[in-house]
Amino acid sequence: MGQDCLMRITALAGGVGGARFLRGLRDALDADPVLAQSEITIIANTGDDITLFGLRVSPDVDTLLYTLGGGISERQGWGRDEDTRQVMGELAAYGVGPQWFGLGDKDLGTHIARSLWLGEGATPSEITTRLAQRWGLPERGLRLLPMSDQPVETHVIVTRPEGPEAIHFQQWWVGEGAATPAERFAAVGLDRAVAAPGVLDAIREADIVLLPPSNPIVSIGIILGVSGVRDALRGTPAPVVGVSPIISGKPVRGHADTCLEVVGVEASARGVAGLYADFLDGWLVDPQDAGQPAPAGVRWTPRAYDAPLLMGDRAGAARLARAALDLALEVGSATPAGVGGA
Amino acid sequence: MGQDCLMRITALAGGVGGARFLRGLRDALDADPVLAQSEITIIANTGDDITLFGLRVSPDVDTLLYTLGGGISERQGWGRDEDTRQVMGELAAYGVGPQWFGLGDKDLGTHIARSLWLGEGATPSEITTRLAQRWGLPERGLRLLPMSDQPVETHVIVTRPEGPEAIHFQQWWVGEGAATPAERFAAVGLDRAVAAPGVLDAIREADIVLLPPSNPIVSIGIILGVSGVRDALRGTPAPVVGVSPIISGKPVRGHADTCLEVVGVEASARGVAGLYADFLDGWLVDPQDAGQPAPAGVRWTPRAYDAPLLMGDRAGAARLARAALDLALEVGSATPAGVGGA
Known part of the structure; x- marks a missing residue:
């Protein structure tokens, strides 16, 4: 790898988990004399708006x-x-x-x-x-892009004693602690949402695409629903590597397990990988989940992190992000110009 | 005067001076065992909005x-x-x-x-x-009414080196300290503004109408420009008594003198009274201004307050408000039902 290598990394992200992971990624890049000039484009979920x-x-x-x-x-x-x-x-x-x-x-x-x-x-x-x-x-x-310029609002159809009610995701998540039984999610406006300027190109032209441990349903899942995003991920020559938001059936933070349950997907590292199977090239999991097989139809096996898959403090987030980056560099079949093998 | 006399007092008011005067008036009424149940309806200037x-x-x-x-x-x-x-x-x-x-x-x-x-x-x-x-x-x-439900915005046409410019009153007053030379005021929307619900009745049905020492041009003057307000003041059987905002040519607070200058009215207690001459029944002035004659055509003479016409602290405001109230009771030619002479 040459010096001053400008690598273009694109990430899809939700809130807290995504933000901490990406701060860690920036820290990891900054600490690497070769990769310090690399750029990160972040495609942010706006379905929580x-x-x-x-x-x-x-x-x-x-x-x-x-x-x-x-x-x-x-x-x-x-x-x-x-x-x-x-x-x-x-x-x-x-x-x-x-x-x-x-x-x-x-x-x-x-x-x-x-x-x-x-x-x-x-x-x-x-x-x-x-x-x-x-x-x-x-x-x-750091380049931050909203997933779309059209308004998208994730609603939750909850079960009340008096019948089903559609409420804003934030009311369910924050106001009710995701404790009210939910029937399904409805991303209002998502069917009309086109990708914001730069979003699709950032995926197509990336050297590496990363999925932080964000919520696979209401964060990453919403971004994937924006017209063109999923196709861009399937078509990009860049390796696409994700970090599991689930450790041994439990979410690292938030209520991702509840969200998976609502949509009928197993709350496991493997269950989440299955949601991304059509474009994923690598999947970083907790050592506890190392034994789980890959989703059907993929050619890779999940990679176990060498420690619990937790970010902990800022240094821990940088270490985890570096591991995801290294996995992407390793699995990258289409090696980008200027980035040679390790 | 009978006990538990409910007197209906209506006041037009701007901001700081009007508010302090009316708090004083409420205090003065509360301290009076006979008048404590009286109600004050305040018609507020919204031209500063x-x-x-x-x-x-x-x-x-x-x-x-x-x-x-x-x-x-x-x-x-x-x-x-x-x-x-x-x-x-x-x-x-x-x-x-x-x-x-x-x-x-x-x-x-x-x-x-x-x-x-x-x-x-x-x-x-x-x-x-x-x-x-x-x-x-x-x-x-205390009943607070905006003068109108239609938006009114007082603009000031100021003189800049590069020519006249229309700016919002607040920019001139607060942002430029009323120091920029002004050609005139333009109350945008005032010609279409009708009195808010209750405003005209509050004047017509009042037992007393008071004008606190608010700015005669950009506060009281704007309220007077709302359709029907001036006619209601001319026609009300209640005595209309005002307190001069000018003492010996200087405003008690703010830049009332500058405003008067802009519209070509003498910055004096008499000059202000002249603006209200068609409906005013009494005018409280500073002892320094006692010698000034009344505006042409009125049948009353200004009443000198027995101290400097300043509110000072809260007790001072109550004392001044009480003096205005007493003047109104005194000059009230049409004595309201239930309110006998002193």
Whole structure:
């Protein structure tokens, strides 16, 4: 491999898990004298987007911005560092809900800016570019793209005593802790959503495509539903490597197992790999899951990580991301120009 | 005067001066065992309203709400007590302006609620009622009405080196400290503004009408321009008594003298009284201005207050409001039912 190798890495990502993995990836690249100039293009799920208090909130995009830009609340994993809740307190006093989605004051600054720009006619892509500039992403070789400029909102059809009800994914996930029995998900608007500018090219022209341990149904799964994305993944010459979000049947974070259950997929590393089988070239799993066979029809076997498949702290995330990167370099059948074998 | 006399007092008001005067009036009434049950209807100027960061701000209504409801920043005279500036800091970091209108986080809670409700189709009247409930105004005998449900925005045509420019009143007043030479004011939308529900009846059916020492041009003057308001004041049987916002040629607060200059009216207690001459029945002035004659054509002489015409602290405002009230009771030619002479 030559010096100053500019590798183009593209990743699909949801919120907290994706953001921590990608911060780790950036750290891993920065620590590598050969790969430090590499660029990461992130295709963010926007199916979690929600309008709260008349303001447009894009939770996964914001978590990615704050985590990669150094403004995240490390304790929560989402929202801003050292934030306050003055605005929410006032809204509660005025009887304005919902109160289950805790928006800090600094965080609201982002939502107010986004809503203002949307009102002025800017697209989510343009807005994400503006927000990313403030967070210093471009100069660190990080390009953040929303999956689509069309609004997509994942709803959950839950089972209430009085019958089924469709609620916003965030209400189910945050407001009800994903504890209310769900019948199915409905990604409202997804059938009309086209990929945002740059998204398909980022997959087609990547040297490596990575799937962080994001939720396979409501994060990665929604991105895969955007017109053209799945075909681009199937057709890209780049190796596509994923990291399992499930360890021994349990999600690393969040309620991915519940989501898999809702759609009738086994909550296992193998179950998730099966959802990606048509385009996946490599799959990093926890040592506990090393014995599971690959999904039917694939030519690879899952690769066991050499430690529990957890990110832990920032250094641990960098180590995991490096392992996924190395697996991709290893399985890459179509070696990109300038990137020789190890 | 009988016990438990319910007097209906209606006042036109701008922001800080009007709010402090009316808090004083409420205090004065509360301290009077006979008049404590009296009700005050406040007709608020909404010509200062402005959309900032995509949120609708109604500065005079908010100053009245916060002052009367116990949430005002006493130091500033406007905005919320113990507020923070987290949101504005973020907006600045995103390059979103303007920054000259300092909105605190708590204050923004009000603007977010208002904007949300406007988006849901509520009128400014309905929204003001909701906001006033949170601030406990109804149970204290305070009814707050916006002058109109139609948007009115006072603009200022300023003189720039490169020629005249129309800017929002708030930009001139707050952003430029009213220091930029102004040619004239233009109340955009005022010619189409009809009085909000209850406004004209509150004037017609009042026992007393008071004009606090608010700005005669950009606060009271705008309210007077709403269709029907001036006629209602001319026709009401209630005595109409005002408090001069000018002492010896200088405004008590703000830039009323500059505003008067722009419209070519003498910056004096007499000059202001002349603007109200067609409906005014009494005029309270500073002892320094006692020698000034009444405007041409009126049958009354200005009444000198027995101290400097300043509100000072809350007790001072109550004392001044009581003096205006007493003057109104004295000059009231059409004595309302239930209110006998002193």
